[in-house]
Amino acid sequence: MTSVPHVVLNNGVKIPQLGFGVFQVEDDRTTDAVLAALEAGYRSIDTAAVYGNEAGVGRAIAASGLPRDELFVTTKLWNDDQGHDATLAAFEAGLAKLGLDHVDLYLIHWPTPARDRYLDTWRAMEKLLADGRARAIGVSNFQPAHLQRLMDESDVVPAVNQIELHPGLQQAALRDFHAQHGIATEAWSPLAQGALLQEEAITEIAGRHEKTAAQVVLRWHLQLGNIVIPKSVTPARIRENIDVFDFELSAGDMDALGTLDRGLRTGPDPDTLN
Secondary structure, three states, rough: OOOOOOOEEEOOOOOOOOOOOOOOOOOHHHHHHHHHHHHHOOOOOOHHHHOHHHHHHHHHHHHHHHHHHHHHEEEOOOOHHHOOHHHHHHHHHEEEEEEOOOOOOEOOOOOOOOOOOHHHHHHHHHHHHHOOOOOEEEEEEEOHHHHHHHHOOOOOOOOOOEEEHHHHEOOOOHHHHHHHOOOOOEEEEEOOOHOOOOHHHHHHHHHHHHOOOHOOOOOOOOHHHOEOOOOOOOHHHHHHOOOOOOOOOHHHHHHHHHOOOOOOOOOOOOOOOO
């Protein structure tokens, strides 16, 4: 089994640096996909209320027979459920679907600035943290201004900001902000949904290391210090994505991949999504 390194979050909780995402996986396919991931050595699973597959993740966890303390489970609050009381209710609903008594990480999925509810939402999440219902709390898709306001008006610094991040959208300024404030960077869409895997810089590096283009990009994330959650429903690809700990990219490789940044978003803009 592959040994995945951990990142220590700002409250001391450890999260595997490479996990398994289930975005856009139908609930009836989720259980088999998560079981394949757990068999391949993944121990971190990332889902969300809006994905509609928390129950499928829960079935896989139950069927795996793995001890709960060996697993790291993340889920996220959807936009329509923001607000203090609505957050608490949505959390309990998600927990019931997962079949768990706590999650390891709970995230606000988007800041939705026009709704202006993320401060009240965060106060509810602070309560979940204090009550031990979530071992760590964080956010997703927050920009520096959203993060700064949250920190200025609350007591708990987010442990994680999960953002779209890949060689085509490297988010250097946001990653620097995270580093300054002790917030871990977690990458969703780490492979840009395959949009960059034919780039010459990536395929050339992959050929030299006898690895796939996807493995090179995942290795790039790991060497930058990002937490990364690739998604697949194909068992062979699931195994391939975790087989990235037996090689290392050189400084020249990292520099070459650094030239691919072009502001390429595959998802919405956090400043305008509501």
